[in-house]
Amino acid sequence: MDQLKALSIRLIHAAILLLAVLVLNFSMMHMAPGDVADTISQSMGGADEAVLERIRADYGLDQPFLVQLGRYVGRVLQFDLGYSFFYNQSVTSLILDRLPATLLLVLSAQIVALLLGVVLGVISARRPNGILSHFVTFFALFGYSAPVFWTGILLLIAFSLKIPLFPVAGMQDVTVEGGFFAHALDIARHLVLPMLTLASIFLALYSRLARATMMEVLGSDYVRTAKAKGLRPRDVVYKHALKNALSPVITLAGLQFSAVVSGAVLVETVFSWPGLGTLAFQSIIARDTPTILGILFFSALVVIVGNILTDLALRLVDPRVGGRR
């Protein structure tokens, strides 16, 4: 019952937070010079002041700020994020169109980073002075310090131009024929480089943390007990110690949602990946206000939901978490 109460309080907090995001974004767009009427007139190839006034009246842009804000919040509550005059499509459908590509990229990168990060961290924790351990330290430093778009371009030069293993850009090759598997394979080939690029940032974080917590856990009493009662070292590490070393890594991963969105914008731009990141970039350059607002709102939603899910995942992995709060 307590759990349920805690969850509902979190949901209420989340809703208030989202509302605040909405208000801030809308106010910011309102303060900026230029408005939707300018965007529309641009796409018509210019319009005189009278036409601009007509457009403003039609879209309620001549109303006081609070009225406009109220209307916008009201529409968002009905899952209507407005209409993009730049793409001639509703913003909701625009976002939903681009979402699968971004989800594929982001999720695969996170999974690879988590799995590889934990494995590298555990192996190097077992041999703190081994070659692999130094490699992990070095790689963590690289992941921290290298700009992600540069990493992407380096991979592109190496594995796409010098050694043509993977395609240069995009997500699909239109010339590929065949059934489901041919297309899936084609997408997978396009996915490899952007996915590795995005994963590189997080792999560094996760492997370093996994190494540190694993070393701490391996020094604790219950691990010594497990060793003393004669368990195989491998079982001690992977069955007993790993469980406790995981929860800091999951916590850290849960804090990365905002960083993931930022990384996705850059990586998608480098590889022309047709996802939300490129959409965000294009709409910002084109000053397509409804789309920008929609994407900002949607990413905040993703971050908030992501944080709640992380919390739930932590409760599953570590029963102590629920009790403490």
Next chain:
Amino acid sequence: MSDTPALPEIPVEKARSPLAEAWEMFRRNHAAVAALVVLVLIVLGAIFGPPLYGTDPFDMVWAPFSPPGADGFLLGTDYLGRDLLALILSGARVSLLIGLAAAFVSVFIGVTVGALAGFYRGFVEEALMRVTEFFQVLPTLLFSMVIVALFGASLPMITFAIGVVSWTAVARITRGEFLRIRELEYVTASRASGASNLKLMFRVILPNALPPIIVQSALMVGGAILFEAGLSFLGLTDPNVVSWGQIIGSNRTYILESPFTVTIPGLAIFITVLAISLVGDGLNDALNPKLRQR
């Protein structure tokens, strides 16, 4: 007549300043010392490089895509035939300047918010931590892109756009330190002797809260440089100045013709940020000896 017996030699222990002690600890971290040397060289290059080298980074001096070393240009030329070395030296100024300024902005906001929240507790803390949470939820890069695109890509605006989204970590650290220190006896003592809240906050507590804040600030400079590089890579930068990210962004369509125009500026960013984070590591050893983790 007899000589007075020689006084026994008492070894004099010189009292050492905290700064000297910190330097002693810092010096033991060889990687940090090497990184500090590299960093000093980069800063010197940024300050004195452009006037000494002389070539205007916007001048088209040669045919485009000349590889490094050939034709008398140490780093070659870019897609417009501009001298890449001149671009790198000039870009160093912008990248370092924005990195420092944006880190300063975010440390200023973060320390203020964290200090107020940790000192006053109660309603103030609740409200400020909600604001912090709010800024943690914002997708940082997207938000800064929007600010720069809407309100103009001037250097102060870019600095503001980076600083305003990156202060949450500093606020959390500062608040944590304030919560810990405000309960200590010497704070109670100066409160009892009539110190005002402002004095307690900034003269009594803040100096003792500084070590972790300084380490975090050092790391933030690196983060801000990466952030600025990302923005200018996307073209969201002042077109009248050169920055490292912008060189990469404008040359990236020509990696077939000349990969160097992309790899070299990236290497400059990488080395600078790496040096800063190694120095930050050293500062951590020097200032938080108890918190050392390995």
